[in-house]
Amino acid sequence: MALVAGMRVGSRVLFRPWAWLPGAALGRKESAARGRVGARGFGSQRVLVEPDPAAGIAVMKLKSPPVNSLSLELLTEFVISLEKLENDKTFRGIILTSDCPGVFSAGLDLMEMCGKNPAHYAEYWKAVQELWLRLYLSNLVLIAAINGACPAGGCLISLTCDYRVLADNPKYVIGLNETLLGIVAPFWFKDTLVNTIGHRTSERALQLGILFPPAEALQVGMVDKVVPEDQVQSTALSVMAQWLSIPDHARQLTKNMMRKATADRLVKQRDSDIQNFVGFISRDSIQKSLQVYLGKLRQKKG
Numbered sequence: 433m434a435l436v437a438g439m440r441v442g443s444r445v446l447f448r449p450w451a452w453l454p455g456a457a458l459g460r461k462e463s464a465a466r467g468r469v470g471a472r473g474f475g476s477q478r479v480l481v482e483p484d485p486a487a488g489i490a491v492m493k494l495k496s497p498p499v500n501s502l503s504l505e506l507l508t509e510f511v512i513s514l515e516k517l518e519n520d521k522t523f524r525g526i527i528l529t530s531d532c533p534g535v536f537s538a539g540l541d542l543m544e545m546c547g548k549n550p551a552h553y554a555e556y557w558k559a560v561q562e563l564w565l566r567l568y569l570s571n572l573v574l575i576a577a578i579n580g581a582c583p584a585g586g587c588l589i590s591l592t593c594d595y596r597v598l599a600d601n602p603k604y605v606i607g608l609n610e611t612l613l614g615i616v617a618p619f620w621f622k623d624t625l626v627n628t629i630g631h632r633t634s635e636r637a638l639q640l641g642i643l644f645p646p647a648e649a650l651q652v653g654m655v656d657k658v659v660p661e662d663q664v665q666s667t668a669l670s671v672m673a674q675w676l677s678i679p680d681h682a683r684q685l686t687k688n689m690m691r692k693a694t695a696d697r698l699v700k701q702r703d704s705d706i707q708n709f710v711g712f713i714s715r716d717s718i719q720k721s722l723q724v725y726l727g728k729l730r731q732k733k734g
């Protein structure tokens with residue numbers, strides 16, 4: 433069975449995020465997802481969407497307490513919400529932020545990568561790929577309003593956005609810290625970082641698993657603006673206004689020109705990337721590293 437849930441229309445691949453859901457009722461889900469969003473807002477258990485149709489934007493808040501770790505459920509709901517907004521011509525931009533105090537997202541859910549079977553790892557990784565592709569190639573303007581810690585997969589999500597505003601709090605560190613867990617950031621995580629902060633800075637940041645505090649994150653270009661915590665949302669809104677002042681077609685074609693080659697690299701090897709992940713994460717040594725890391729996280733409290 434092909435692992436990639438997508439279909440080709442002309443030169444465009446349309447991904448169907450729910451196609452890999454176990455037992456998904458495709459027709460019903462598809463028609464629901466393609467409905468108009470309107471002004472009332474919508475959301476799901478873990479993704480809150482606050483639309484402002486008059487402004488053409490929506491604020492999307494991740495709310496999977498305590499730390500917005502990217503579980504399969506959160507990934508699924510995230511992609512469905514994104515697609516709803518993408519398919520509604522009313523919307524031109526999304527501000528992506530967190531509803532969990534102090535944390536933007538703790539990154540991939542370690543529980544999804546520990547003690548499970550290969551089929552689960554494959555399903556999980558496919559969902560991670562899907563979210564990245566959706567975000568990275570989104571036609572909408574995406575602004576990350578980073579109001580909390582932003583490690584690993586959380587950082588990756590913010591890096592897919594067109595602009596990042598980070599709250600000025602020393603606890604709100606950001607970076608790809610995979611090596612600290614004894615794991616390796618996949619090539620498309622690395623590519624996304626290199627495209628943002630350049631090769632040499634990425635090399636150092638990735639090998640050392642650096643989590644940058646706000647001033648350093650700004651200095652290396654990991655974020656575009658650092659502002660007091662109570663100004664993150666208003667700053668994101670004014671940045672959005674600037675981006676929306678550009679005609680959509682010109683901005684979208686330019687974004688696509690800048691990003692397509694990076695995305696295509698993964699699109700062309702999704703299945704082998706899944707196999708690599710499953711093989712890597714299933715290793716006893718890697719499972720042990722992740723367990724040790726989880727243990728340290730839990731100990732921190734006690």
Ligand SMILES: CC/C=C\C/C=C\C/C=C\C=C\CC(=O)SCCNC(=O)CCNC(=O)[C@H](O)C(C)(C)COP(=O)(O)OP(=O)(O)OC[C@H]1O[C@@H](n2cnc3c(N)ncnc32)[C@H](O)[C@@H]1OP(=O)(O)O
Nearest residue numbers: 501538539540541542581584585616618708709712729730
């Ligand atoms: C050859 C290569 C081939 C293929 C590629 C192979 C592999 C690549 C594989 C994976 C790539 C992964 C990228 C990732 O995203 S891994 C996740 C990395 N994330 C982190 O390191 C963050 C860990 N968390 C924290 O640092 C902190 O929790 C915090 C700063 C985000 C928040 O701190 P708090 O003090 O507010 O909260 P805590 O008390 O620490 O946590 C509360 C609660 O949540 C649990 N938890 C935290 N993070 C995660 C997580 N990522 N997944 C699951 N659970 C998490 C934590 O254990 C606490 O649980 P309990 O309440 O103790 O039960």
